[in-house]
Amino acid sequence: MSTQTLFIEGTYFVASVLFILSLKGLSHPDTARRGMFLAEFGMLIAIVGTLLHRDIVSYEWVIVGLLVGSTIGVWLGVWVPMTAMPQRTALSHAFGGLAAALVGVSEFLRHGEHLGTFKVTALGFEVLLGGITFTGSLVAFAKLQELVKGAPIVYPGQNVGNFLLFGSAFVIFIALVLSPAHTILFYAMCALALLFGVLLVLPIGAADMPVVIALLNSYAGLASAATGFALGNNVLIIAGTLDGGSGFILSILMCKAMNRSITNVLFGAFGSGTGGEAAAGAEGVMREVSLEDVATQLAYARKVVFVPGYGMATAQAQNAVRELATHLESRGVEVKYAIHPVAGRMPGHMNVLLAEANVPYSQLYELEQINPEMPTTDVAVVIGANDVVNPEARDNPKSPIAGMPIIEVDRAKSVVVLKRGRGKGFSGLENPLFFKPVTGLLFGDAKGSLTRLAAVVGEL
Amino acid sequence: MNETLLAGLYVFVLAAFLGYQVISRVPPLLHTPLMSATNAISGISLIGSIVTAGAKYNTVSTVLGVIAVTAATINVVSGFILTDRMLKMFKREKGPEKK
Numbered sequence: 001m002s003t004q005t006l007f008i009e010g011t012y013f014v015a016s017v018l019f020i021l022s023l024k025g026l027s028h029p030d031t032a033r034r035g036m037f038l039a040e041f042g043m044l045i046a047i048v049g050t051l052l053h054r055d056i057v058s059y060e061w062v063i064v065g066l067l068v069g070s071t072i073g074v075w076l077g078v079w080v081p082m083t084a085m086p087q088r089t090a091l092s093h094a095f096g097g098l099a100a101a102l103v104g105v106s107e108f109l110r111h112g113e114h115l116g117t118f119k120v121t122a123l124g125f126e127v128l129l130g131g132i133t134f135t136g137s138l139v140a141f142a143k144l145q146e147l148v149k150g151a152p153i154v155y156p157g158q159n160v161g162n163f164l165l166f167g168s169a170f171v172i173f174i175a176l177v178l179s180p181a182h183t184i185l186f187y188a189m190c191a192l193a194l195l196f197g198v199l200l201v202l203p204i205g206a207a208d209m210p211v212v213i214a215l216l217n218s219y220a221g222l223a224s225a226a227t228g229f230a231l232g233n234n235v236l237i238i239a240g241t242l243d244g245g246s247g248f249i250l251s252i253l254m255c256k257a258m259n260r261s262i263t264n265v266l267f268g269a270f271g272s273g274t275g276g277e278a279a280a281g282a283e284g285v286m287r288e289v290s291l292e293d294v295a296t297q298l299a300y301a302r303k304v305v306f307v308p309g310y311g312m313a314t315a316q317a318q319n320a321v322r323e324l325a326t327h328l329e330s331r332g333v334e335v336k337y338a339i340h341p342v343a344g345r346m347p348g349h350m351n352v353l354l355a356e357a358n359v360p361y362s363q364l365y366e367l368e369q370i371n372p373e374m375p376t377t378d379v380a381v382v383i384g385a386n387d388v389v390n391p392e393a394r395d396n397p398k399s400p401i402a403g404m405p406i407i408e409v410d411r412a413k414s415v416v417v418l419k420r421g422r423g424k425g426f427s428g429l430e431n432p433l434f435f436k437p438v439t440g441l442l443f444g445d446a447k448g449s450l451t452r453l454a455a456v457v458g459e460l
Numbered sequence: 461m462n463e464t465l466l467a468g469l470y471v472f473v474l475a476a477f478l479g480y481q482v483i484s485r486v487p488p489l490l491h492t493p494l495m496s497a498t499n500a501i502s503g504i505s506l507i508g509s510i511v512t513a514g515a516k517y518n519t520v521s522t523v524l525g526v527i528a529v530t531a532a533t534i535n536v537v538s539g540f541i542l543t544d545r546m547l548k549m550f551k552r553e554k555g556p557e558k559k
Contacts, residue, residue, distance in 0.1 A: 019501050026494055027485040029550040040540050050507040056514035065513055065526045069533020077541025092499050095531040102528040103508045106521040118465045224505045229468050231508050238475045243502035245479035348491030355549040362552050
């Protein structure tokens with residue numbers, strides 16, 4: 001092994017160790033930032049090491065790519081607002097998938113029919129996963145950015161069609177491994193992977209995006225790991241596996257939080273009006289409450305729990321919530337926030353928004369922590385959340401969301417729901433919570449209502 | 461089965477176990493930063509792209525490589541910046557705004 005190779009391998013080794021340490025740092029908010037500096041340093045030395053690679057004979061194009069990428073990267077990194085994190089994450093999965101797929105195609109072009117079985121298999125996985133991630137993430141991005149409608153796009157025979165498509169891609173993959181000389185197979189497989197990515201995500205509704213994003217994260221990581229196998233590069237295998245594993249763990253957690261299986265999310269086309277029985281007692285009268293009443297109620301409460309949902313993000317109401325909370329706290333009211341794992345459009349979405357609004361994370365509570373406290377809560381304020389507080393999930397075993405863990409706001413002494421209108425949630429389900437005697441509805445834009453509430457409470 | 465494959469599989473399986481242990485300790489509070497961080501880290505595929513872009517194997521390879529370098533660099537740079545932006549916001553106690 002030459003000194004040069006030794007140096008390059010050394011940087012990769014150090015980078016691998018630093019990556020793992022940085023993820024370990026993420027186990028606590030206090031150590032997380034320091035951890036990320038380690039990862040950044042690891043990335044830097046791995047790139048420097050790579051630039052010394054003996055295969056690289058011309059630097060101009062590498063530098064062009066690095067410069068263009070950095071410029072766009074800095075712009076995206078600085079400019080993207082926190083509310084747009086879900087779509088930015090989808091976009092970055094698309095880039096990750098694209099990079100992996102392109103390296104795979106280029107490797108195949110270069111070695112073509114001279115590839116061994118092992119390398120063809122690795123390249124196959126690489127372009128298959130990379131291609132699916134690329135187009136799938138673009139569709140997810142379009143849905144989250146509302147370039148296409150977020151509702152599931154379904155048509156008859158969809159699942160059968162998708163299954164056949166994936167099946168043929170897989171058969172072609174095996175044929176390619178058996179006879180790598182037939183390069184046409186490789187390109188057919190690329191095309192099918194790209195098509196499959198689109199068709200896989202189209203039927204999935206916006207409310208299921210946390211699972212889809214996590215799953216695409218996993219695919220993007222595995223595509224990187226496959227690149228590592230194809231190039232014989234360990235740091236790629238390690239980083240890709242960490243990314244793939246984290247995406248996989250998150251998608252499992254999200255599914256658990258909805259009491260659904262991954263297959264159900266991917267092929268169930270939730271919210272398209274299939275199955276399930278309407279709630280008994282979902283009829284009734286919604287009790288509308290006035291802003292002043294709510295303000296008084298909050299101001300004289302001992303404990304208030306805010307339950308945010310995606311509606312808080314769309315209304316950009318996080319700062320208004322914080323403002324109201326500050327007024328309440330100065331009056332001695334105990335304020336907590338209850339965060340459901342699938343509230344929002346990606347894992348942890350609500351936490352980031354509230355942290356941005358300067359809510360200390362010690363006030364953010366998970367589902368399991370806050371539910372036992374509900375009976376002692378004077379007012380639970382639901383802000384743009386619906387399914388995650390729907391008691392149907394607990395009470396009606398025939399409901400499409402039966403068994404989904406919910407934040408049990410209906411066990412609080414009183415509930416105030418901030419809603420834009422009388423419509424249903426994203427799942428299209430009626431929510432009996434809105435008709436319970438304990439619940440009062442405050443209609444209007446969440447941000448406006450909260451700002452006015454804060455003003456009224458402040459004057460009391 | 462050759463040695464590279466075997467070594468690669470060792471690394472893969474060990475990384476998967478270790479990753480599982482480390483990542484399941486990340487609290488839900490930090491799941492968005494986690495996703496953005498792992499995204500940036502898996503942008504390490506950049507090093508594969510750099511070799512492809514700089515090696516002058518053939519024109520198509522170079523073009524594909526440059527696009528791949530650009531895409532991966534975007535992920536690395538924006539991923540790390542955004543992760544840091546997010547992590548900076550998480551504070552234990554409220555207190556006077558830092559200037």
